[in-house]
Amino acid sequence: MHKKRKCRCRALTQPLTGRWGSILLSSFWILAGLTSLPSAQARGQVPCKVDRARRAEAKREGKKLPVESEFVFEDQGSFGNYQIFAQGEDSKMFSAGVEYDRHSWGCLLKAKVDYVAEFLPFVLLDQSAVLNYYGVPYSVKKQHVPGIGITPVGFLLTWRDGRAIKPYLMAKGGFLLFSQKAESPNASYENISLRSEIGVQIRMSPRVDLRLGMGDYHFSNAFVVPSNPGLDVMSYMGGIAVHWKR
Numbered sequence: 001m002h003k004k005r006k007c008r009c010r011a012l013t014q015p016l017t018g019r020w021g022s023i024l025l026s027s028f029w030i031l032a033g034l035t036s037l038p039s040a041q042a043r044g045q046v047p048c049k050v051d052r053a054r055r056a057e058a059k060r061e062g063k064k065l066p067v068e069s070e071f072v073f074e075d076q077g078s079f080g081n082y083q084i085f086a087q088g089e090d091s092k093m094f095s096a097g098v099e100y101d102r103h104s105w106g107c108l109l110k111a112k113v114d115y116v117a118e119f120l121p122f123v124l125l126d127q128s129a130v131l132n133y134y135g136v137p138y139s140v141k142k143q144h145v146p147g148i149g150i151t152p153v154g155f156l157l158t159w160r161d162g163r164a165i166k167p168y169l170m171a172k173g174g175f176l177l178f179s180q181k182a183e184s185p186n187a188s189y190e191n192i193s194l195r196s197e198i199g200v201q202i203r204m205s206p207r208v209d210l211r212l213g214m215g216d217y218h219f220s221n222a223f224v225v226p227s228n229p230g231l232d233v234m235s236y237m238g239g240i241a242v243h244w245k246r
Contacts, residue, residue, distance in 0.1 A: 135229025
Protein backbone atom coordinates (compact mmCIF):
# COMPACT_ATOMS: atom_id res chain seq x y z
CA MET A 1 0.00 0.00 0.00
CA HIS A 2 2.77 2.43 0.94
CA LYS A 3 4.70 1.69 -2.24
CA LYS A 4 1.69 2.44 -4.44
CA ARG A 5 1.01 5.68 -2.61
CA LYS A 6 4.60 6.81 -3.03
CA CYS A 7 4.57 6.04 -6.76
CA ARG A 8 1.33 7.93 -7.22
CA CYS A 9 2.69 11.02 -5.45
CA ARG A 10 5.89 10.91 -7.47
CA ALA A 11 3.90 10.76 -10.70
CA LEU A 12 1.85 13.79 -9.68
CA THR A 13 4.82 15.94 -8.71
CA GLN A 14 7.20 14.83 -11.44
CA PRO A 15 6.42 17.74 -13.84
CA LEU A 16 7.19 20.31 -11.09
CA THR A 17 10.61 19.51 -9.70
CA GLY A 18 13.45 21.62 -8.41
CA ARG A 19 13.36 25.12 -6.97
CA TRP A 20 10.82 26.59 -9.44
CA GLY A 21 8.50 23.64 -8.96
CA SER A 22 8.55 24.23 -5.20
CA ILE A 23 7.81 27.95 -5.70
CA LEU A 24 4.86 27.25 -8.00
CA LEU A 25 3.39 24.63 -5.68
CA SER A 26 3.83 26.89 -2.64
CA SER A 27 2.13 29.80 -4.46
CA PHE A 28 -0.78 27.56 -5.41
CA TRP A 29 -1.39 26.38 -1.85
CA ILE A 30 -1.07 29.92 -0.46
CA LEU A 31 -3.70 31.20 -2.90
CA ALA A 32 -5.94 28.22 -2.19
CA GLY A 33 -5.75 29.00 1.53
CA LEU A 34 -6.43 32.69 1.03
CA THR A 35 -9.51 32.09 -1.10
CA SER A 36 -11.00 29.87 1.65
CA LEU A 37 -10.65 32.46 4.45
CA PRO A 38 -13.85 33.80 6.05
CA SER A 39 -15.16 37.10 4.73
CA ALA A 40 -14.64 40.49 6.32
CA GLN A 41 -16.63 43.17 4.50
CA ALA A 42 -14.90 46.51 3.84
CA ARG A 43 -16.86 49.69 4.29
CA GLY A 44 -15.32 51.48 1.32
CA GLN A 45 -15.25 48.53 -1.08
CA VAL A 46 -18.22 46.81 -2.69
CA PRO A 47 -18.10 43.17 -3.93
CA CYS A 48 -18.33 42.68 -7.67
CA LYS A 49 -21.75 40.98 -7.66
CA VAL A 50 -23.28 43.66 -5.42
CA ASP A 51 -21.81 46.41 -7.57
CA ARG A 52 -23.13 44.79 -10.74
CA ALA A 53 -26.63 44.50 -9.25
CA ARG A 54 -26.59 48.15 -8.20
CA ARG A 55 -25.52 49.26 -11.64
CA ALA A 56 -28.20 47.17 -13.32
CA GLU A 57 -30.85 48.72 -11.05
CA ALA A 58 -29.52 52.24 -11.68
CA LYS A 59 -29.56 51.62 -15.42
CA ARG A 60 -33.21 50.57 -15.30
CA GLU A 61 -33.98 53.80 -13.44
CA GLY A 62 -32.10 55.87 -16.01
CA LYS A 63 -29.26 56.76 -13.63
CA LYS A 64 -25.52 56.36 -14.04
CA LEU A 65 -23.22 55.37 -11.20
CA PRO A 66 -19.54 56.40 -11.17
CA VAL A 67 -17.05 53.62 -11.93
CA GLU A 68 -14.91 52.34 -9.06
CA SER A 69 -11.19 52.93 -9.46
CA GLU A 70 -7.98 53.02 -7.48
CA PHE A 71 -4.41 54.29 -7.69
CA VAL A 72 -1.52 52.05 -6.65
CA PHE A 73 1.80 53.63 -5.70
CA GLU A 74 4.19 50.77 -6.32
CA ASP A 75 7.77 49.72 -6.62
CA GLN A 76 9.30 46.60 -8.14
CA GLY A 77 12.62 44.80 -7.89
CA SER A 78 14.13 41.54 -9.10
CA PHE A 79 16.01 38.77 -7.36
CA GLY A 80 17.22 36.74 -10.31
CA ASN A 81 16.86 36.29 -14.03
CA TYR A 82 16.39 33.28 -16.29
CA GLN A 83 16.30 32.59 -20.01
CA ILE A 84 12.81 31.71 -21.23
CA PHE A 85 11.82 34.25 -23.89
CA ALA A 86 15.05 36.28 -23.71
CA GLN A 87 18.81 35.70 -23.71
CA GLY A 88 19.94 38.41 -21.27
CA GLU A 89 21.76 37.19 -18.17
CA ASP A 90 23.23 38.47 -14.91
CA SER A 91 20.99 41.56 -14.96
CA LYS A 92 18.38 43.04 -12.65
CA MET A 93 15.42 45.41 -13.04
CA PHE A 94 14.02 47.99 -10.63
CA SER A 95 11.11 50.37 -11.15
CA ALA A 96 8.69 52.65 -9.32
CA GLY A 97 5.56 54.44 -10.42
CA VAL A 98 1.78 54.72 -10.33
CA GLU A 99 -0.78 52.18 -11.53
CA TYR A 100 -4.40 53.03 -12.32
CA ASP A 101 -7.07 50.33 -11.95
CA ARG A 102 -10.59 50.90 -13.27
CA HIS A 103 -13.45 48.47 -12.73
CA SER A 104 -14.66 48.46 -16.32
CA TRP A 105 -15.06 44.80 -17.26
CA GLY A 106 -17.45 43.21 -14.76
CA CYS A 107 -16.76 39.78 -13.30
CA LEU A 108 -15.01 36.64 -14.58
CA LEU A 109 -14.35 33.33 -12.82
CA LYS A 110 -15.86 34.81 -9.63
CA ALA A 111 -13.30 37.62 -9.77
CA LYS A 112 -13.64 41.35 -10.34
CA VAL A 113 -12.00 42.37 -13.64
CA ASP A 114 -10.28 45.75 -13.87
CA TYR A 115 -8.60 47.62 -16.69
CA VAL A 116 -5.00 48.48 -15.75
CA ALA A 117 -2.65 51.24 -16.93
CA GLU A 118 0.69 52.26 -15.49
CA PHE A 119 3.33 55.00 -15.65
CA LEU A 120 6.90 54.34 -14.45
CA PRO A 121 8.95 57.55 -14.11
CA PHE A 122 11.76 55.50 -12.56
CA VAL A 123 13.22 52.42 -14.26
CA LEU A 124 16.74 51.16 -13.56
CA LEU A 125 18.48 48.34 -15.39
CA ASP A 126 21.49 46.79 -13.67
CA GLN A 127 23.51 45.09 -16.42
CA SER A 128 27.09 44.10 -17.24
CA ALA A 129 29.41 46.92 -18.22
CA VAL A 130 30.67 44.94 -21.24
CA LEU A 131 28.25 43.00 -23.46
CA ASN A 132 28.63 41.45 -26.89
CA TYR A 133 26.22 41.47 -29.84
CA TYR A 134 24.13 38.64 -28.33
CA GLY A 135 23.99 40.11 -24.82
CA VAL A 136 26.62 37.80 -23.31
CA PRO A 137 28.49 39.61 -20.48
CA TYR A 138 32.27 39.91 -20.82
CA SER A 139 32.87 41.62 -17.48
CA VAL A 140 31.83 41.26 -13.85
CA LYS A 141 31.62 45.06 -13.57
CA LYS A 142 28.13 46.52 -13.61
CA GLN A 143 26.54 49.63 -15.05
CA HIS A 144 23.19 51.24 -14.28
CA VAL A 145 20.99 52.23 -17.20
CA PRO A 146 18.05 54.54 -16.24
CA GLY A 147 14.80 54.72 -18.18
CA ILE A 148 11.05 55.30 -18.04
CA GLY A 149 8.08 53.09 -18.82
CA ILE A 150 4.43 53.32 -19.81
CA THR A 151 1.87 50.52 -19.77
CA PRO A 152 -1.33 51.44 -21.62
CA VAL A 153 -3.01 48.04 -21.49
CA GLY A 154 -3.52 45.36 -18.86
CA PHE A 155 -6.05 43.49 -16.74
CA LEU A 156 -6.42 42.65 -13.06
CA LEU A 157 -8.46 39.75 -11.65
CA THR A 158 -9.30 40.17 -7.95
CA TRP A 159 -10.97 37.42 -5.92
CA ARG A 160 -12.85 37.92 -2.62
CA ASP A 161 -13.58 41.50 -3.60
CA GLY A 162 -14.75 43.67 -0.72
CA ARG A 163 -13.05 41.47 1.87
CA ALA A 164 -9.96 41.97 4.01
CA ILE A 165 -7.63 39.67 2.05
CA LYS A 166 -7.94 39.52 -1.74
CA PRO A 167 -5.77 37.30 -4.00
CA TYR A 168 -5.15 38.73 -7.46
CA LEU A 169 -3.75 37.86 -10.87
CA MET A 170 -2.48 40.56 -13.22
CA ALA A 171 -0.94 40.91 -16.66
CA LYS A 172 0.03 44.11 -18.48
CA GLY A 173 2.01 45.22 -21.48
CA GLY A 174 3.72 48.43 -22.51
CA PHE A 175 6.98 50.10 -23.48
CA LEU A 176 10.32 50.89 -21.85
CA LEU A 177 12.70 53.62 -23.00
CA PHE A 178 16.31 53.51 -21.75
CA SER A 179 19.03 56.14 -21.87
CA GLN A 180 21.28 53.72 -23.77
CA LYS A 181 20.86 50.49 -25.69
CA ALA A 182 19.78 47.76 -23.28
CA GLU A 183 21.44 44.33 -22.89
CA SER A 184 23.63 44.81 -25.99
CA PRO A 185 25.47 47.71 -27.66
CA ASN A 186 23.75 46.65 -30.89
CA ALA A 187 20.21 46.44 -29.48
CA SER A 188 17.73 49.33 -29.15
CA TYR A 189 16.76 52.10 -26.74
CA GLU A 190 13.05 51.21 -26.98
CA ASN A 191 11.67 47.89 -25.77
CA ILE A 192 8.33 46.18 -25.39
CA SER A 193 7.55 45.10 -21.82
CA LEU A 194 5.30 42.27 -20.63
CA ARG A 195 4.62 41.68 -16.98
CA SER A 196 2.64 38.99 -15.18
CA GLU A 197 2.04 38.96 -11.45
CA ILE A 198 0.29 37.00 -8.72
CA GLY A 199 -0.18 38.19 -5.16
CA VAL A 200 -2.49 39.41 -2.44
CA GLN A 201 -4.05 42.74 -1.48
CA ILE A 202 -4.62 43.32 2.25
CA ARG A 203 -7.03 45.93 3.60
CA MET A 204 -5.41 48.51 5.87
CA SER A 205 -8.42 50.88 6.09
CA PRO A 206 -11.72 51.27 4.22
CA ARG A 207 -9.93 53.11 1.41
CA VAL A 208 -6.31 51.91 1.63
CA ASP A 209 -4.87 48.45 0.84
CA LEU A 210 -1.39 46.96 0.98
CA ARG A 211 -0.44 45.02 -2.17
CA LEU A 212 2.28 42.34 -2.22
CA GLY A 213 3.11 40.21 -5.24
CA MET A 214 5.67 38.40 -7.33
CA GLY A 215 5.91 37.44 -10.98
CA ASP A 216 7.78 37.71 -14.25
CA TYR A 217 9.04 40.87 -15.95
CA HIS A 218 10.07 40.59 -19.60
CA PHE A 219 11.32 43.13 -22.10
CA SER A 220 12.75 42.89 -25.61
CA ASN A 221 12.76 44.97 -28.79
CA ALA A 222 10.76 42.50 -30.94
CA PHE A 223 13.63 42.42 -33.46
CA VAL A 224 13.18 45.98 -34.67
CA VAL A 225 16.96 45.63 -34.97
CA PRO A 226 18.83 42.33 -35.55
CA SER A 227 20.26 42.26 -32.00
CA ASN A 228 17.53 41.38 -29.50
CA PRO A 229 18.84 39.73 -26.30
CA GLY A 230 15.99 40.99 -24.09
CA LEU A 231 15.64 40.08 -20.42
CA ASP A 232 13.44 37.91 -18.20
CA VAL A 233 13.56 38.50 -14.43
CA MET A 234 11.74 37.05 -11.45
CA SER A 235 10.38 40.12 -9.69
CA TYR A 236 8.76 41.12 -6.42
CA MET A 237 6.36 44.04 -5.98
CA GLY A 238 4.95 46.10 -3.14
CA GLY A 239 2.51 48.96 -3.22
CA ILE A 240 -0.15 51.03 -1.50
CA ALA A 241 -3.57 51.00 -3.20
CA VAL A 242 -5.85 53.99 -2.60
CA HIS A 243 -9.51 53.55 -3.56
CA TRP A 244 -10.81 56.59 -5.38
CA LYS A 245 -13.72 58.29 -3.61
CA ARG A 246 -16.96 57.58 -5.43
